[in-house]
């Protein structure tokens with residue numbers, strides 16, 4: 470009854486009328502069953518179909534019992550407005566997001582707002598603005614890739630099947646463990662399993678209006694997983710503080726001195742910026758979470774899409790620097806050639822690692838979108854980067870096809886340049902004040918790993934099972950992993 474009264478007084482409208490609802494909307498339960506019963510991949514496909522076949526850029530309303538009124542947007546102009554109006558006077562994560570992700574992300578950057586968010590964003594900006602990325606490429610990637618290399622060499626000799634998703638996730642876990650915590654972290658560490666479990670369940674909370682019932686009645690395993698994740702974060706911060714005290718005993722009382730731009734890890738930068746250690750612990754876990762699965766997802770889907778169209782493999786191999794000469798990557802811009810960059814962006818257009826986004830109207834007086842939609846306070850705004858990537862209105866009739874060429878622009882002298890698309894048309898890394906801090910790192914890491922994979926080995930998928938699907942999670946992992954057989958590649962001598 471309270472919900473109904475709330476809905477009446479908080480009606481979403483456009484030019485004085487109700488918005489259209491999607492086909493299949495039921496009385497009372499609205500679209501609730503769809504969200505509750507469909508797996509995430511099917512839901513994303515549904516968003517794409519509804520956009521392409523029914524609504525186009527028109528904003529429509531969805532309703533799920535027990536939740537605040539909500540809309541789905543698909544028009545880049547409307548999304549640009551939402552991205553620009555980030556903050557308490559416009560749109561933000563809001564209680565809808567914060568409640569669901571609180572247990573896992575706590576006070577970390579993904580969940581925080583206001584001053585707490587600003588401090589972490591500043592520390593992150595400082596970290597990525599320094600020469601850390603160069604250090605990663607020159608020193609960290611080659612060391613961690615060595616293990617992957619050994620595994621692939623062994624598989625090439627013995628015929629063993631390798632799950633490339635696992636192999637890539639191990640690599641990104643190690644890299645992000647170094648970036649976020651300054652430590653060697655493996656996927657076999659109990660933290661990783663606990664973190665994966667807690668992430669998967671957190672992802673499902675956004676679809677399940679009854680998630681609280683689940684949590685209170687059956688949440689024992691989830692609570693245990695979260696407690697392992699939190700203890701790990703706290704322990705990392707405790708060790709980082711001890712290290713700092715040992716290295717700089719005189720600066721104990723005034724630790725604002727870490728100006729080293731090339732060394733050091735994110736925990737240290739966060740300790741400089743954020744006074745409360747438990748917030749630093751949450752933040753470090755958030756950075757790890759933001760970078761680990763997303764990048765592993767992108768590598769897995771990239772390799773899969775290239776294996777499906779072998780004629781495109783030379784897109785990467787034609788431009789490889791001499792074998793083993795990691796220092797040719799020294800200039801990051803030469804590592805990211807237009808073609809390899811195009812493969813990366815095109816993969817993420819079809820398989821965005823953050824496939825679903827939402828915000829809430831924070832302005833207590835409500836907001837009006839550029840298309841005239843009037844949103845009361847606390848209305849939920851949903852957009853689906855997965856559906857944006859498959860939008861025929863944005864990408865043309867071949868939107869569902871993998872075609873890196875769509876990103877390449879050729880100038881008169883046949884020089885190649887990457888086409889720029891706005892964050893509102895290509896919201897894979899979000900946009901506005903809360904755009905992804907690790908975009909450049911993700912691009913460099915993705916292209917680096919794919920280049921190293923294709924330089925030495927040829928891959929064949931073990932089971933060609935038609936269109937691959939993603940597994941339920943916060944990000945977009947491949948269901949069943951990417952199992953391949955491996956052969957040594959005969960690269961022409963350089």
Ligand code: HEM
Pocket residue numbers: 578579590593755756757759760761763764767817821822823826827896897898899902903904905906907908910911
């Ligand atoms: C292909 C890889 C990646 C993709 C597709 C991606 C995408 C995104 C998206 C969509 C958001 C906005 C999430 C939201 O607020 O709802 C985001 C935020 C963020 N990303 Fe990434 N990301 C990637 C890799 C990385 C990496 C490697 C890092 C490095 C640590 C990173 C750090 C962050 C951080 C810290 C935020 C929060 C920013 C804020 O709220 O101010 N991301 N990312």
